[in-house]
Amino acid sequence: GQQVMQIPQYQHVQEGEDFTTYCNSSTTLSNIQWYKQRPGGHPVFLIQLVKSGEVKKQKRLTFQFGEAKKNSSLHITATQTTDVGTYFCAGPPTGTALIFGKGTTLSVSS
Amino acid sequence: DTEVTQTPKHLVMGMTNKKSLKCEQHMGHRAMYWYKQKAKKPPELMFVYSYEKLSINESVPSRFSPECPNSSLLNLHLHALQPEDSALYLCASSQVSSGGQETQYFGPGTRLLVL
Numbered sequence: 346g347q348q349v350m351q352i353p354q355y356q357h358v359q360e361g362e363d364f365t366t367y368c369n370s371s372t373t374l375s376n377i378q379w380y381k382q383r384p385g386g387h388p389v390f391l392i393q394l395v396k397s398g399e400v401k402k403q404k405r406l407t408f409q410f411g412e413a414k415k416n417s418s419l420h421i422t423a424t425q426t427t428d429v430g431t432y433f434c435a436g437p438p439t440g441t442a443l444i445f446g447k448g449t450t451l452s453v454s455s
Numbered sequence: 456d457t458e459v460t461q462t463p464k465h466l467v468m469g470m471t472n473k474k475s476l477k478c479e480q481h482m483g484h485r486a487m488y489w490y491k492q493k494a495k496k497p498p499e500l501m502f503v504y505s506y507e508k509l510s511i512n513e514s515v516p517s518r519f520s521p522e523c524p525n526s527s528l529l530n531l532h533l534h535a536l537q538p539e540d541s542a543l544y545l546c547a548s549s550q551v552s553s554g555g556q557e558t559q560y561f562g563p564g565t566r567l568l569v570l
Contacts, residue, residue, distance in 0.1 A: 388545070390559065444500075
């Protein structure tokens with residue numbers, strides 16, 4: 346069946362270091378979404394990418410969608426303790442509900 | 456108002472109990488979802504309602520019974536649950552899209568413990 350793989354599963358960084366999580370799908374995605382879930386919280390929408398090769402930035406966060414629309418990445422520059430949480434990518438094969446990746450849990454030490 | 460509310464926040468129930476989870480949104484969204492999330496795992500889709508009609512049931516056991524009484528409300532009726540059903544139950548809503556997938560707005564969830 347359709348799968349969305351995400352790596353790494355866990356990442357620990359020192360505050361100020363950069364962080365990247367990668368997402369790969371076994372099928373072409375119509376779009377990809379990224380969510381952040383703080384410890385004890387619920388997923389919160391960050392961004393949606395739709396176009397092949399699209400790059401979007403939100404302050405220190407940079408999101409990319411691959412040319413083949415099968416992979417995506419989230420890069421955080423100069424991490425802060427407020428970036429702690431689990432980052433999920435989620436994508437539908439065309440016309441179906443979201444399939445979440447397993448998530449990357451980021452911890453940051455100051 | 457971009458908020459999805461869920462009640463109760465926490466629920467403890469025995470295996471013979473019947474309880475209901477409630478979800479409400481006032482964003483005019485016509486798609487609503489139930490997800491189950493175990494610790495350190497991603498949300499798993501259970502049900503999707505589109506225009507108040509059940510459109511997706513991800514082979515969920517019949518002890519979970521969804522209901523969408525109107526476009527703002529979504530319920531999940533629970534009966535004869537098992538301890539392994541203990542999890543965070545998330546409700547989400549979105550616009551309905553024919554060509555892809557709209558952004559989903561999640562509620563804070565109900566933490567369910569089945570004893």
